[in-house]
Amino acid sequence: MPLSPLPLSPQQVLYEQVANRLQQLITDGTLKPGDRLPSVRKLRAQLSVSTSTVMEAYRLLEDRGLVVVRPQSGYYVKQTTLQLPQEPTPTAPPRHATDIDISLAFEVMSLMRDPGLIQLGAALPDLAMLPLAQLNRLMGKVLREEPTLAHGYGSPLGLSTLRAELAKRMLDAGCSVHPDQLVVTNGANEAIYLCLQALTQPGDTVAIESPTYFAMLEALKCLGLKALALPTHPREGISLPHLEEALQTGEVKVVMLVSNFNNPLGSCMDDRKKKRLVELLNQYDRPLIEDDVYGDLCFAGTRPKAIKAFDTENRVLYCASVSKTLSPGLRVGWCAGGRHHSDIAHRKSMINQHTAVPAQLTVAAFLANGGYDRHLRQLRRTYHEQMLRIQQTIRAYFPAETCVTRPTGGHVLWLEMPKGFDALRLYKEALTAGIAIAPGVMFSASGQCYGNCFRLNTAVAWSDELEQALQTLGLLAKKQLAEQLLREDH
């Protein structure tokens, strides 16, 4: 990547011109997050400037938060403060509880099993990134070691060996829960369903974030519950002032949300907010169902704490799974039900007795053998890279008006187009082009919001096909916006 000499610009000092040139390369994706910047010597030669000018330019970029210096190594494009598309604003769903209307979800989800589609719709993990060979080896091993245990009736709570491992993992989320206070479930979905069933009667209202993971909406619908969708910030999560207002009315029976790297917004509440939320729950004597299925997938730093970590009165029902980190097909999740633990265990046994034993044995073996942390490090790095690359590609190909979330973990992006944009039309046109996306209306409890939004799964290995798919989506979006403008002109 040789740079041509800079044109003279009397308005700017030289080192600023050099810095801006490099910044351009970063924001348009030529220099990618983690890439090393050209060496001082090389850049000096290419641009015909002095060493001190290059050094000044690099310092400026460092000040701007775009690059980091690694001693003895050089300057690198920073991972996190990359120039990204603009962010969506906090949401403002209708201010009353509604029945659930999500007829579209079942159709969209069924597309995820079509191998002919580029899968940007469902929030599928990238199976190529999961330790499947190791899991399969372990499953063979546990069946040899426990040829009978794997087939007998088990406890509704799940295997004690698995629960011990899960309790250990929960320490990373700041939660100290005894293994006997856990119930192993068929994925986090079932955990959420059981919690809702234990806490509610049909007709009750549940306060949720908005947009909301549609499987949560389906669980509400299945149990005849109403949703009070609350304004939600794309980075910080649910609005606590709005939540408190709703709690004050006494209308809300239960609060339910995804605490870390929420689906679809990617929001992550900070510790202060988590603590404040628990205080509100205590004050208004309400339970919280916390879904922390993405918490292990943070891109940087230590794993964020769960809200459960701040739970002083055992009123947070914590739900998680290994579906996003190890294997969706094994269907292993769990629930720490707090004061509702016994009721949840009983309901688990009433619905399907217990979770399949071979899957439990396998996950327990994987968590115990010590490979999980290593696997997570790799997964986090890859998912981060994939997401950044997709964000940049969106910036390159999508209409300038496109707002995109900036999650710090997980593997979904939420895109907001200008009002009037029809994401359902985009969904259909994309399907015709062999691309699955998840239209925003699926994430609206009332089925009335987010018609101009959609969600993209970013747990997809980079490929020319993927780039082409994103380009196609961008073109389709641009075409629709142009038509919209034309109509508005008339």
Add this chain to the structure above:
Amino acid sequence: MPLSPLPLSPQQVLYEQVANRLQQLITDGTLKPGDRLPSVRKLRAQLSVSTSTVMEAYRLLEDRGLVVVRPQSGYYVKQTTLQLPQEPTPTAPPRHATDIDISLAFEVMSLMRDPGLIQLGAALPDLAMLPLAQLNRLMGKVLREEPTLAHGYGSPLGLSTLRAELAKRMLDAGCSVHPDQLVVTNGANEAIYLCLQALTQPGDTVAIESPTYFAMLEALKCLGLKALALPTHPREGISLPHLEEALQTGEVKVVMLVSNFNNPLGSCMDDRKKKRLVELLNQYDRPLIEDDVYGDLCFAGTRPKAIKAFDTENRVLYCASVSKTLSPGLRVGWCAGGRHHSDIAHRKSMINQHTAVPAQLTVAAFLANGGYDRHLRQLRRTYHEQMLRIQQTIRAYFPAETCVTRPTGGHVLWLEMPKGFDALRLYKEALTAGIAIAPGVMFSASGQCYGNCFRLNTAVAWSDELEQALQTLGLLAKKQLAEQLLREDH
């Protein structure tokens, strides 16, 4: 077993005396089902009677249905018309719908995982009789063949390969259902739960047999439903006249029962009755949830048909599993939901997305490889032998007043003691002696009936320990009855 010469009895002709003597040996268990009777020559010598007298005696026993002749081989004690303890009479539960009270079930079920107990409580299959080694080998094989498929998200319906095999198996039950009309579930329990959820609203009334498999009662309770327990014949199942009466009132929303080798009574409806039941359902426009989890475990002849086989209007929701025939721990069941299929599939996805894929792959492979029928033949024979042996042992050791069911398949026995007997006390005393049984009250929707009854699991390999356990149970029962008599005397 040499017989001593007969005492002279002027009231009976000689061959009758010989026959009665042999019948005594059969009913007291000295001659067991399948045993060969002494040869004509031998008996003639032992009893000092003529050949024709022995021949007449044998013919009489044949007429009485106690022995069969096998050409070129001799006379054998018949398997089925064995002298057994007397049968319970049809049940007469309260004639109004009640809420469910089954607090005991959870406790009793948790005992089934105590390896220190003789397990006559839960209806556990005998794991030693199940093809576990083969299943484990197959699971290893399918993971090698499908290393990725096993871990991806699957269809809520379940794997199409498994559904194809299940549809084939259903042909044996007289049912022709397209694989796409099946939903694979986590055991039959989940299938029943999903069906109930699709068909009812909280507060609705479901007509059931009585006594009733307690997991069905738990599903009713979990969904806030009422039970109308109907009189049930220990051999023929639910009373259709009573059912029709209940249907006439319009009170009953759904009918739910175990069609073949019901748990706990062991009753099996004949084809005529199954057909008549379907006519009633059609006439009163009501759905039936049929649990056929024991149908494959018939002791003789061809497998009984499902009620679904007579379903002319697609209103029977058929539920079954491989938990009693292959492996409980794999948690694989299924449901043919008839006209409610789509709704059930949707609800399955709402509760836990789909059933664990490795377990599905394994069961599909087992059903496909052709070993299932051979395995079933062996299982049926063994379960039959074990049940007969336990029935005879009960006759030997239990109070004479004990009534015991005579199932023609499955692996549970229902014992009815005289009114006033406290089976809950027996349950507690038996536990102290290291024996688990299932007290009758667990099978009563209202929690008010069957206090004098209990259920025994007969899928237990014969052993001195088992005989001793049955002897202990008999002694405990005798002791309690004696005390009862003493109290009544005062």
